[in-house]
Amino acid sequence: MYVDESALDDPTRLDSGGVAGLLPQVATAGPQVRHSAVLAAEAGFARLATDGRPRAILVVGVGGAALAADLIAALAGPAGPVPVLGHHTYGLPGWVGVADVVLAVSASGASAEALSAVEEAARRGARVAVVAPPDTPLAQMAALVAAPCVPLPGGRPASTVLWSLAVPLLIAGRALGVLRVADAALEAAAVRLESIATRCRASSESFVNPAKTLALELGGSLPLVWGTSAVTAVAARGAVDQLAAIARYPALAGGLPHPGHLQIGLLDGPFGARMGSGGAGPSTAGRGGGVTDDLEDFFRDRADDEETPPRLRLILLRDPGAEASEVTRQAEAVIAVAAERGVGVTELRAEGTDPLERLAALLGLFDFTAVYLALALGVDPSQTLSAHDLGR
Template sequence: MPHSEEAGLAGVTGDRHADPERLDGPQEASNRPGGALWALAAAGPQLREVAHFAAEAGLGVLAQEGRPRAVVVAGVGTAARTGDILQTVAGPRCPVPVMAHRSAGIPGWVGAADVVLAVSASGRSPEALAAAEAAARRGARLVAIGAPDSPLQSLAERARAVFVPVPRTAPARMSLWGLTVPVLLAARELGLVRLAEADIAETARRLDEDAERCRGEADSFVNPAKELAMNLAGTIPVVWGGSPLAGVAARRFGDMLAANSRYPVIAGELGEAGRGRVGLLDGVFGSLTRQSNDIFADPLEGDEQPTRLRIVLFRDDGLEGDDSVPLPDSRRADAVEKLAEERGIHCDVFKAEGGCSLERLASLIAFPDFTSVYLALAHNLDPMSVPAVSDMKDHIHSGSRQ
């Protein structure tokens, strides 16, 4: 993986207060190859390139043995998120269970009737390698997806399994689309999803357009990613999705805010949030913050403002005329908007756009990905370097040697 080229940021501990002026500068280092903005802007080309590699990998052999009993997508982090995306694109009427498995190995019930997709951006993830080994040992159909010339490719070749190479030019979290496309194309060969070549092309075009809108040279007043970044600065983001598809986008945004921006974030789907987490709106970071303000206090006295929640609501009202997927229930999303307004809590609402599930998902992921980078830059943080992650890996490895 290339080293970060965020000149002037590497090794900087950051600034507690976000400075909007940092977002409208030249940001030359961030746009150079190896930089965070460059990596996100390459999402469309990445999708097209990997679709080509997947077409040449021989995924068609999956159809020869017919429909599986179940599909397991094995991996961690971004790799596991591809399993969530497959579940969403396949929809509730998918004829077989689809499971995103985030632990080492595979579930005990997996056998010769099942398909295992082992996904790892580096090709070195212990979880993906253990899953691939177990799948081969039990006779399950195996597809391995990851970096070329990696241990995962070697394992797939020994098992005579399909391997889809995904060139690694950025951290795994910046390679979501490169990892997702092979998973979806494998599922298409198995008859689990309807994904036309036009759908892939339109999704890539959507990613290109959002990259242009969110480019570093675009000022904050025309760049939705910069605008949202400054709206979230100094808050506790609560990111909710109003449907299963929007819920995947919400959890992805939570991943990116935590890793790139180092912000604490609460993310999920409203189906579960509405059962209890919505109580946050009445807590000490919600409506109680407003109630506790002293109306006689001097607003110029001191520079500390109370930390408050800021809701980001992703909505997907579905595709009219698509009988394969029932239209989402929008009542919870409507209710959250109203509850936030009643309590004086800011709520940013973004609606999915596009003619297929994959494009609609991309419309809710692309610019929030940029937002996470801009929020990091506003705090003078390097979004490509996450020291705590590296330190945690070092502690784990050192502990295993003792």
């Protein structure tokens, strides 16, 4: 796999193709937070609380919209007064009824899964609210069942509209008494996202641009992205989604302690532990090999070499203020095990005082990272294969 580092600081390549069109869209995350909060208020999402606190909140969404459900569930936390659940298929679970709230989100407004869920929710008498572009089937369905609908601004790639989808859900959760999301927390998240957009702008060179640096660390590896709290576990899933959607790059997500029982075994597999003869063995430098040996190895013909698999790289998303002590100990142990196996480790710390701001800090970074990784790999992020294409 060839990773072209020079592409990340080449103005011509940064200003052309799919990357040039996507970077400005990614940079709108901060304004999306503010604008979506206003649209949710104007759409009357607060009316959902007229009949009191629901028995449960079901968030319906597929693809990138599914992360919005994870986001609101993480911020509600296990101590929340009612469960917040994601639903990513057709129809509704059998238990949903008049005591529940169904929130449907779709970047396209044409999701068959969301349409079927809203139709079924209305039939059962559940409270419903929708986030979708205007003049789309889902927006029309919302009007038909008299559900409040936040008009999602159109014309933007689905991979760049997370905050337009998620913020109305936060407003709904606050109105229903399920979430405590102050206006100050929304503003802090918006400011954090704007700060990331400035630090990760295309004109910022790789050695000072955190997104470009992270893209180069990921390139050529198989990333394991693990969170250490509920918030950073959502960020890990969002990071993996963006790497797949924008850079077409595979990665695995998890939230400690769970991966420590299962995915940890990967460190001893073919992508992890240094292999023997023919594997991704350690360099001879510093192990008795002389300068002549190193030069001969550098200039030798590699045409007949066996291709080695990509090496794992562990990306730990740390949340010091919210990590359980057991998880902190496990994270440190994982770092030590990775070092023993020769697996590279990158630690990223969630910055900010409020959980929403800390989540924004990590998600914003990976948005830019995915775009820069696509550029370094020669991938056009504007050419996207979706599930809708599979049936054609």
